[in-house]
Amino acid sequence: MEILTKPWPWYVAGPIIGLMVPLLLIIGNKAFGISSSLRHICAACIPANISFFTYDWKKEAWNLFLVGGILIGGIISAYYLGSTEPVVVNENLRAELQTYGVTDISSLMPVELFNFNSLLTLRGFILIVVGGFFVGFGTRYAGGCTSGHAIMGISNLQVPSIIATCSFMIGGIVMANFILPYILSL
Amino acid sequence: MTATKDMASHFKPLEDTDFEVRSLDSVCLNESHLVHPWWYNFKYLITGIAFGIILVKSEVISWFRIQEMFRFQSFHMYGVIGSAVIVGMLSIFIIKKFNIKTIYGEPIDLSAKKFNKGNIYGGLIFGFGWALTGACPGPLFAQIGTGALVVSVSLLSAIAGTWMYGYLRDKLPH
Numbered sequence: 001m002e003i004l005t006k007p008w009p010w011y012v013a014g015p016i017i018g019l020m021v022p023l024l025l026i027i028g029n030k031a032f033g034i035s036s037s038l039r040h041i042c043a044a045c046i047p048a049n050i051s052f053f054t055y056d057w058k059k060e061a062w063n064l065f066l067v068g069g070i071l072i073g074g075i076i077s078a079y080y081l082g083s084t085e086p087v088v089v090n091e092n093l094r095a096e097l098q099t100y101g102v103t104d105i106s107s108l109m110p111v112e113l114f115n116f117n118s119l120l121t122l123r124g125f126i127l128i129v130v131g132g133f134f135v136g137f138g139t140r141y142a143g144g145c146t147s148g149h150a151i152m153g154i155s156n157l158q159v160p161s162i163i164a165t166c167s168f169m170i171g172g173i174v175m176a177n178f179i180l181p182y183i184l185s186l
Numbered sequence: 187m188t189a190t191k192d193m194a195s196h197f198k199p200l201e202d203t204d205f206e207v208r209s210l211d212s213v214c215l216n217e218s219h220l221v222h223p224w225w226y227n228f229k230y231l232i233t234g235i236a237f238g239i240i241l242v243k244s245e246v247i248s249w250f251r252i253q254e255m256f257r258f259q260s261f262h263m264y265g266v267i268g269s270a271v272i273v274g275m276l277s278i279f280i281i282k283k284f285n286i287k288t289i290y291g292e293p294i295d296l297s298a299k300k301f302n303k304g305n306i307y308g309g310l311i312f313g314f315g316w317a318l319t320g321a322c323p324g325p326l327f328a329q330i331g332t333g334a335l336v337v338s339v340s341l342l343s344a345i346a347g348t349w350m351y352g353y354l355r356d357k358l359p360h
Contacts, residue, residue, distance in 0.1 A: 010265030013244030018273025069234020074331020134315025136347025141308025155274030171313015
């Protein structure tokens, strides 16, 4: 049981994530991808006559079941497989975060940054609301996210997916190293 | 009726721009012609549960792990994504090589993606969002499951972002 509750190493998690690709293809001819679910939610709830959202989303309902499962998986791991130990954080990162007043590493999310009260601060608003907007807008504009491009697309040797994945990394590196420090200082 | 329609759009991709966008999304392409009752979708729910547990237990959903990745302070995320890609690549190679079929006996469709500038512009924007929220779309759902309820605001915002893309799509460079 202890093996299950401790964080799983990359060489266990990575290959299992990779197996999602053949699993979905074999059980239903589905291409692994998560961000499309956001589009289906738009199509189901607020299509507003925009051609991008007027398609038969019910045919893609499998994707909504998949993300519903991810949510349930999160609940199961938090309540039955949860680790009580603090998260191991790189020393340099930890020291830098302390200068912004972020010291709590008891959970996977820094609770001082991600809570409902911080939504009313500029810092929290940028991290939670603007960040979320970028995730939704950017993944659809790019035509996929980490699962659809980085894992499924590169597995299928697609050049656009390699370009998209490099763009994700460049965007993230620029944000984390050069812009985020200013946001965290707010 | 959709079968003939689909065939037509395959032969005239230039006239049907929606087809192009859909092919980029790899959505509505792997459409099975078999009709299943809705509860067949529960197999995807179970797959999702397994995926969610892995995302949480390997700490892929952790804001700290994402910061370490983008600051080159830890190998963890590179190990996860890199080994996932290698296993995925080998799997697709085997599927193609041995012409493996689905459990219903259908041939497996693997659609090609077509490059457009959105892969770069959208990719950069998503990279910004990934570093801010510490989450790509899958982890957003998993984080909410672990009890980080404020992330549901990020998720709603991501849905709004997707909607805004759909609204502005014709005006954006592709």
